[in-house]
Amino acid sequence: MPQREDAWQLLTDWVESPSLRKHMLCVEAAMRAYALKYQGDEDLWGITGLLHDLDYEKYPNPDPIMKTGHPFEAVKVLREQGYPEEMVEAVLGHATYSGVSRETQMAKCLFAVDELCGFLVAIAYMRPDKLSGITPETVTKYLKKKKFAEKVSREEIARGTMELGISEEEHFKTVISALQNISDKIGF
Ligand SMILES: [Fe+2]
Numbered sequence: 001m002p003q004r005e006d007a008w009q010l011l012t013d014w015v016e017s018p019s020l021r022k023h024m025l026c027v028e029a030a031m032r033a034y035a036l037k038y039q040g041d042e043d044l045w046g047i048t049g050l051l052h053d054l055d056y057e058k059y060p061n062p063d064p065i066m067k068t069g070h071p072f073e074a075v076k077v078l079r080e081q082g083y084p085e086e087m088v089e090a091v092l093g094h095a096t097y098s099g100v101s102r103e104t105q106m107a108k109c110l111f112a113v114d115e116l117c118g119f120l121v122a123i124a125y126m127r128p129d130k131l132s133g134i135t136p137e138t139v140t141k142y143l144k145k146k147k148f149a150e151k152v153s154r155e156e157i158a159r160g161t162m163e164l165g166i167s168e169e170e171h172f173k174t175v176i177s178a179l180q181n182i183s184d185k186i187g188f
Helices: 004-014 018-037 042-051 074-080 084-093 105-126 138-145 154-164 167-183
Strands: none
Touching: 004 018, 004 042, 018 042, 018 105, 018 167, 042 084, 042 167, 074 084, 074 105, 084 105, 105 138, 105 154, 105 167, 138 167
């Protein structure tokens, strides 16, 4: 399997948007935290997070019937480059419309952290202290504000947490601290 440097190179070839790059770094950090928690392969889980939206900028409009667009384009590239099928399945599984179910713990984690990372960044934008000092209660409070970051699917966050089989508090805590650990890198 390609190394992290190769994955980063691939990401920079495909993604120009600084905010999308940051999102992918956030998801990588959250996946590394969960790999430690569930004894997964840290690089495999991390790189899966790092590359999960590889094609999102170039192919924002998926066609689930034709299997084109995000994330179908990304998985073609991942397969060509020799990434393992477990990663491919997790990347497909994070898009609910792909029809691929999330069987592995890694796939469940990817789905569970993706929307939550976006939501945490939206909260951090609002706060002078950015990510610092955010607690699970902060997240719950903002989740109830329907107008806040309305594009973030509350339903997917709830579903992802349920699939992990842990409490929202535990899940939010894990992802918050993973993002706080890379705050220098992402500027939050
Ligand atoms: Fe994502």
